[in-house]
Amino acid sequence: MPPLITQHDLENRIQDLLAAHDPGTTSRLDFLHARFDAGLAWLHYPPGLGGLGLPRGLQPVAEKAFAAAGAPDNEPQRIGIGLGMAAPTILGFGNDEQKQRWLRPLWCGEQVWCQLFSEPGAGSDLAALATRAVRDGEDWIVNGQKVWTSMAHEARWAILVARTDPDVPKHQGLTYFVLDMTAPGVEVRPLRQLTGEAEFNEVFLTDVRVPDGQRLGAVGEGWKVAQTTLMNERVAIGGGAAPRESGMIGVLASAWREQPEVRDPALHDRLLTLWVAAEAARLTAMRLSAQLAAGQPGPEGSAAKYAFASLNQQISGLELELLGEQGLRYDDWTMRRPETVSFVGRSPGYRYLRAKGNSIEGGTSEILLNIIAERVLGLPGEIRVDKDVAWKDLPR
Amino acid sequence: MSEALLYSEPEEELSAAVADLLADRAAWASVLARTESAEPYDTGLWKTLGGGIGVAGLLVPEELGGAGASLREAAVVAEELGKAVAPVPFLGNLTATALLLAARESGNGTAALADDLLRRIAAGEQTAAVAIPFSRSPDTTYRGKVSVTPWPPREDPHEARLTGRVTSVADALPADVLLVPADGSIYVVQAADAQRTPVTTLDMTRVLCDIEFDDAPGQMLAIGYAPLAQALLSAAAVLASEQLGLAEQCLKTTVEYVKTRHQFGRAVGSYQGLKHRLAQLWVQIAQARAVARYAVSTSGDEQVIAVAVAQAHCSAVAVQAAEECVQMHGGIGFTWEHPAHLYLKRAKSASIALGSPARHRRRLAELVDLPAS
Numbered sequence: 001m002p003p004l005i006t007q008h009d010l011e012n013r014i015q016d017l018l019a020a021h022d023p024g025t026t027s028r029l030d031f032l033h034a035r036f037d038a039g040l041a042w043l044h045y046p047p048g049l050g051g052l053g054l055p056r057g058l059q060p061v062a063e064k065a066f067a068a069a070g071a072p073d074n075e076p077q078r079i080g081i082g083l084g085m086a087a088p089t090i091l092g093f094g095n096d097e098q099k100q101r102w103l104r105p106l107w108c109g110e111q112v113w114c115q116l117f118s119e120p121g122a123g124s125d126l127a128a129l130a131t132r133a134v135r136d137g138e139d140w141i142v143n144g145q146k147v148w149t150s151m152a153h154e155a156r157w158a159i160l161v162a163r164t165d166p167d168v169p170k171h172q173g174l175t176y177f178v179l180d181m182t183a184p185g186v187e188v189r190p191l192r193q194l195t196g197e198a199e200f201n202e203v204f205l206t207d208v209r210v211p212d213g214q215r216l217g218a219v220g221e222g223w224k225v226a227q228t229t230l231m232n233e234r235v236a237i238g239g240g241a242a243p244r245e246s247g248m249i250g251v252l253a254s255a256w257r258e259q260p261e262v263r264d265p266a267l268h269d270r271l272l273t274l275w276v277a278a279e280a281a282r283l284t285a286m287r288l289s290a291q292l293a294a295g296q297p298g299p300e301g302s303a304a305k306y307a308f309a310s311l312n313q314q315i316s317g318l319e320l321e322l323l324g325e326q327g328l329r330y331d332d333w334t335m336r337r338p339e340t341v342s343f344v345g346r347s348p349g350y351r352y353l354r355a356k357g358n359s360i361e362g363g364t365s366e367i368l369l370n371i372i373a374e375r376v377l378g379l380p381g382e383i384r385v386d387k388d389v390a391w392k393d394l395p396r
Numbered sequence: 397m398s399e400a401l402l403y404s405e406p407e408e409e410l411s412a413a414v415a416d417l418l419a420d421r422a423a424w425a426s427v428l429a430r431t432e433s434a435e436p437y438d439t440g441l442w443k444t445l446g447g448g449i450g451v452a453g454l455l456v457p458e459e460l461g462g463a464g465a466s467l468r469e470a471a472v473v474a475e476e477l478g479k480a481v482a483p484v485p486f487l488g489n490l491t492a493t494a495l496l497l498a499a500r501e502s503g504n505g506t507a508a509l510a511d512d513l514l515r516r517i518a519a520g521e522q523t524a525a526v527a528i529p530f531s532r533s534p535d536t537t538y539r540g541k542v543s544v545t546p547w548p549p550r551e552d553p554h555e556a557r558l559t560g561r562v563t564s565v566a567d568a569l570p571a572d573v574l575l576v577p578a579d580g581s582i583y584v585v586q587a588a589d590a591q592r593t594p595v596t597t598l599d600m601t602r603v604l605c606d607i608e609f610d611d612a613p614g615q616m617l618a619i620g621y622a623p624l625a626q627a628l629l630s631a632a633a634v635l636a637s638e639q640l641g642l643a644e645q646c647l648k649t650t651v652e653y654v655k656t657r658h659q660f661g662r663a664v665g666s667y668q669g670l671k672h673r674l675a676q677l678w679v680q681i682a683q684a685r686a687v688a689r690y691a692v693s694t695s696g697d698e699q700v701i702a703v704a705v706a707q708a709h710c711s712a713v714a715v716q717a718a719e720e721c722v723q724m725h726g727g728i729g730f731t732w733e734h735p736a737h738l739y740l741k742r743a744k745s746a747s748i749a750l751g752s753p754a755r756h757r758r759r760l761a762e763l764v765d766l767p768a769s
Contacts, residue, residue: 256766268768272757275766276708283401283686290398303679370668372675377651379674380666 005052007061014040014065023071032074032108035066041074041107042083045091049103057293074109077340081151082106082113086159086178089229093176093217102157102178114155116146116179116203117226121396124367126161127170127223128386128394131205133162133177140164140177140215142185142208148361152188152201153337155181159229160210161222166392173391174222178214185209195353196333199341242282248315248343248351249278255319255348262322271322274315281307299376306368309358312343316351323348400468400693401686407472413449414476417441422482424735430483431600431738437570442484446520451486453518455493460511462518467630467692471637475688478641478714481601481735481742485523487631487638488567492524492575493517494630498623499582509584509617513573525571526627527585527607529564533751534628534703535759538621542578542609556583556616558609566749568592569605576614577624583614599745601738629703632750636688636706639746643681643710643717646739650674650721657726670724677717684713701763708756711747718743 005013021034035041036050043058045051066073076083083106090102105111122129131144142162152158158179165173179186185208190198217225245253256263256271284307288300320327331347343351359365373379386394403411421441430438446452451473456462463469470490477486493514500510516522532538542560558578568574569592574585591608651674654665664670691699691706718740722729729736747753761767 253764253766260769263767263769265768268761268766269754269757271766272761273708275760275764276705276757279705280683280687280709283690284683286398287401287686287689290402294399294402300682303682307679307683366668366672369672369675372678373671376678377647377671377674379651379655379671380663382668383662383666 005054007058010043010052010054010058010061011065013038014062018066018069018071023069028072029108029110031072033104035071036104036107040066042087045103049091049099050107055295057295060293074107078151079106079109079112081115082111082157085115085229086113086157089159089176089216089225090178092228093225097213098178098216106157111156112151112154114149114152114158114181115229116149116152116158116160116205117229118148119145120147124364126226127174128391128396129161129163129174130396131160131162132166133164133175133210135164135212136209138212140175140210140212142177142179142205142210144205146203146205147191147200149188149201149203150199152181152203153190157181158203159216161226163391164219164222167390168220169388170386170391170394171223172220174226175219176216176222176225177210178216179205179208179210180214183208183210190335190337192335193357195350197336197338199338242285244279244282246282247278248312248319248355249275251344251348251351252315252319252322255322259323262324264322267318267322270318274311274318277307277311278315281311299372302363302368302371305362306365306372309355309365312351312355312358316343316348316355319348320352401689403472403689404468407469410449410469411472411476414445414451414473415479417444417449418476418480418482422480424480424738427481427483427601428733428735428738436483436594436600436603437485437567438483439570441482442486442523442570443520445484445486446489446523450518452489452520452523453493453514455490455497456514456518457497460514460518462514467633468689470634471688471692474634474638475641475644478638478643478742479645481642481738483601483603485525485567485570487602487635488525488571489517489523490634491526491567491627491631492571492573495526495575495582495623495627496524496617498626499618502618502620502623506615506617509615513584516573522572523570524573524575525565525568525587526624527562527565527568527574527576527590528624528628529562530566530604530745530749531564531751532628533707533755533759534625534632534700535751538577538624540577542576544579544581544583544614545611547579556614558583558585558612558614561606561608563606564595564604565607566602566604568607569594569603574607575617576609577621578614580621581619582617582621582624584617585609585612585614589613597745599741601742602745628750629700632707633691633699633703635746635750636684636691636703636710639710639714639743640681640684640688642739642743642746643677643684643714646714646717646721646736646743647674647677647681649735650724653725664724673720674724677713677720680713680716684710701760704756704760704763707751708753708760711753711756714743715747 017038021031039047039052041050043051043054044056046053119129133140133142158181160177160179161174163173164175185206187204189202191200191202192198285304330349374381450463453462454465454470458464496510496514500507542558545557571587574587576583576585589612592605595604597604657664687706687709691702694702722736728734
């Protein structure tokens, strides 16, 4: 048992770090390295790996103190997949060498990570995936196609789930790897979506060699490892305490206030119903973050994602309807590669179209409802006709 | 602020104490049986709750013998009472207590009279109710049909006489004291001096009554209706938690039922047609908990918005939960001997009580500057 560190000790350590590495004169990367090495990166991680083994709830203390001192951050937006999905999986299943190798440059933002999970033939049914990894000496040779990969065109590393045994039922034949995105045989192509732009990629893997040392967890344990990744994805979705009318409802409310000519009594109650729903979702996210901070993680993460998807779609739909003639126009169909997604700053048509993805990406709304029904309410699971069938014999 | 949306340890203890008592004394079969008895309110249970656990004097300051608690604790109690659709005058008594406290703080009336009543309420000696239709929302300009003689009132408050009628009053049947808004002021009238007629009520577990005042003696409590508005706002905030509790209970019993009911060789809860609706309900209830907690954790102008949001949201969620409870129980859910109807009737009535969801949305339109035209 390491000695307990109080909030006071923590604040002292932060001040010591800031004194030794003045953010005003230290380079960004040097500062982040020093912060990681002092265990002040992700506080709940173990000592030596950027943390101090503290409760997650203390993280805001550190973030506030560093922000107040004008210290650079690790641009969490840009490395979200690394922080939210790859890191907890490496921590949970990696060996010491793997943890030492990957976690520091990941947290410091030197290396971007992406996720090679979904395939054209395996969306909601991820465990049916077909990308093959075949053992060849000390390496694995990987062939297949992955899809909906954000940041693949900038990523140095990928977390990958591949099929290593097609002769057993689908969940049992999977293995989890870390793949070098610069390795020969990795081809990244933008995937243009219905908004006109390409946030995501398709990734084609042709005879890509992955050293066995880059395997996370045992051969055939890939599904179990992937569950860790996906569970952490939902924790990350929880969100924080956003102010009232932030997000899509604020845009709609402004349109109503600023353009009296578009007000329609028949739409008024719909507007207010959505305003109430948005406020309820906001307060729920706030409550969820308080629960997480108090160390009571709840299943509200799935609920929050489900609620925001439905809300965004209804609000953006009403906005177009409200605007009438303006709603007939679209700002730009040009193929672009945005780094981050923002609902504001684009036309109402963009919001309407992009919101359609909210109920598909990161688990469809239907799958989320299944998860809530089965894991929270304890209702019977879906009837699985593929449960005891070897993967190679499944209809595709 | 966000920590305030959780339950504190003392709140959880209070909730557990109330839940234990209700499990013992307000099983649904006895609640149902009582609806057809001569005594629709369970005065024995109310005595234990009010005097024993002290829920009657929750809001009363400690120097007057109460618990000096806030709406947060009251909301926790309401949540449990909602789960049991318990026939006790908690909400009506709470509304009256809030009115007395607001009158006392306004300094615009007879503080001694308010203090005296608050002491009696906290001691469990008396139960009070506000004589106002249950459907009134906190923002309404109230014009009752009770008038006061002599007018203008004399200096001595004991001299007032009240005449007129108030309909559909909640929790007044078991009350000893009525707080009556009349001619722009609020009067205290002994319930025995008024004629109370029970109404055949949609919600059989919260029976309303019509009240007739015929030259009834009243003591002036406060000048103006401002304390009334504050009391109705507090009541609406706490009602949201009652609705939350009701919705939770409906979801719980429905989930239990669909796991055991088999048709076509499968538990009916294995069909996505039901599973998804129950999951959606669970999402709605998780949201109801956040908005209901917020409504009792904030104050001032922010509370006015928070309560309108909570009422608009929780009313709808409770009704949805009760309607799904009836539907997913199928035939048995439509029978008299299954409790689902008690919840449906309470949920629909509660959604109208203290302002309908539409009314609260209209209020929000003013509060957050989203005018209709």
